[in-house]
Amino acid sequence: MNLLFNNITVLPMTASLADEEKYFEASVGVQGKRITMVTRDADEVARFREACCGDLREVDGRGKLLMPGLINTHCHVAMTLMRGYADDIPLMEWLNGKIWPYEALIDRNDVQLGAELGIVEMLRGGVTTFVDMYWYEEAVADAAEKLGIRAVLSPCFVDARMEAFEEDLPATVAKAAKCDRLSVMIAPHAPYSCSEANLRRAAELSEKYGLPITIHLAETHDEERQIRERYGCSPVEMIDGFGLLKEGTIAAHCVHLSDSDRRTLLERGVSVAHNPQSNMKISSGVSPVATLLGEGVNVTIATDGPCSNNDLDMWEEMRSASFLQKLSAGDPCVIPAYELLRMATVGGAKAIGRGDELGQIKEGMLADVIVLDMETPHLYPRYDVVANLAYAAKASDVDMVVVNGEVLVDGGDVLGVDEMDLCRRVERRAKELDAMVK
Structure with a gap:
């Protein structure tokens, strides 16, 4: 109609x-x-x-x-299953002690269930497109197709999942090709969780399939320290050397950046997915967003996962982004209101390579x-x-x-969703998983 x-x-x-x-x-x-x-x-x-x-x-x-609808450029939508499960602990302890043991138990059906809950939450808040990074992205695709949202599926890998990732990627690409609301990116998890060989392999697969890259980058001091000890350079320099930073790459977080790192992001045409609430909650630091924008880097707004935020509310995220930058810079003029809205619409559309079709209201x-x-x-x-x-x-x-x-x-x-039935199914499965992980 x-x-x-x-x-x-x-x-x-x-x-x-x-x-x-x-x-x-x-x-x-x-x-x-x-x-x-x-x-x-x-x-x-x-x-x-x-x-x-x-x-x-x-x-x-x-x-x-x-x-225009809001574009969430970085999330892990199925992690709604873990909302409230692991709070108030440092990132590496959060990952190694809580999240990865839990994720070892989840299957494709769990991912679809969690994705449906997260998509309903995003739709209610005005999100029309989201970039997801997770395992079992075909299940996220099924949830997105069912509920009608636009999704960028980013099959993710750490070293232990590299084989499964390579096996699943062709099917995810084929599935997305059948639906004009779906597209695909390749998602190496982070510089600290992927070997040099696997990061280089991600760059090869990106070229083979013609798919852009998304990756967690320069998120914490621990990451910076680990990469410098291992490779003698910054995380940005490291993955740039492996061919991962290029036009179309979305780098999530980008909190700890040198002047040289920022220049590299700009020169390579990388977009930054800024997740202010997650960065504050995990105490990762304050991304130099105002500086990046002033230098010409495309910075967008994102929620990160509902286990580290703990919601998928882009309105809260926008407000936090602006207030955090004003406080950090000591300047109430940075990141004005209209710039925020541009980051969540026009900027998001540019980041996913759809600036000619999304992010604005005009004919065509x-x-x-x-x-x-x-x-x-x-x-x-x-x-x-x-x-x-x-x-x-x-x-x-x-x-x-x-x-x-x-x-x-x-x-x-x-429309077409029994929200309370969905919530009850999520609660039931979350309790089962909690009992298993203990």
Whole structure:
């Protein structure tokens, strides 16, 4: 069914930071998978209605705002199963003592179950695309296909899983090729968890399949120390030498960077997935986001996994990103409100190589859009709608989510999902896994 968002406030994310008009009242039409009309002309709206020949749903835009869907550029969605399982401990202890022993027990069905829960959470918060990094990515693909979200599947490996990764990769690539909402990246876990041989192999497979890379990078002081002891260089220098840093690479975290490291990221065309809440929770440090942006690096917003955050709320993540940079820099002007929203939309689209189709509302773009209910106390008064969105909006303000022209969330509810049944199944399986790991 075609869609008409009538007389709605539109934040198209097409303006620059310097432009005065960043949002306006208009009508937006969707036909099939694409946005085909953005207009303030009543006659054009009438012609659009006529062209739809009755196959049209009209959305009354009064009190609402339309903007591009949010793009979460780094998460481990199936780790919803471990939300609250391992908190308040350092990263290496968290991984070695808690997470990896737990993950040794999970199977494909567990991953799909956890992914479904996480996708429902993201959809309710206005996420239309996410980049996942995990095992059993075919199961994540099944969850994404079932629920309608757009997903970038990134089969992940550590040294112990390299053989399974190579066996599974062709099937994941083949599965994604059958669905226009799915794509694939290759995900070596991190410089400290993969051998030189396996990191070089990842670069070879990237070239063989024509797939970009995503990797955890420069996340903690421990990682920096380990890599310098082992290779005599920084983590950035190390993986750059193995051919992993190139156009299309998404590097998650990038907290501990030298001047030279930052230049390398810029020169190679790498995008950074900034995960401020996870970095704070695990005490990884403060990524130099304001500096990276000022130097021209594409920095995006991400949640990381729900076991290290502990939610998948991009609105909280945006706010944390800005406030953390302002505090760290001692400058309240860094990362202004509109820049935050660009990072979560335009920046995310660029990072996944879809900047020509996603991240903005304009004619010809894919219809991945969200509607927020602005008639709520915490979004009044309206001196600046952009600032209200960046600093006061909540996931619960999302009223409608459209992906590829299909309505997935309506009235705040994810369509076709019995959420409480899903939650009960997750709780039951989580208790079983907890008993097994003990």
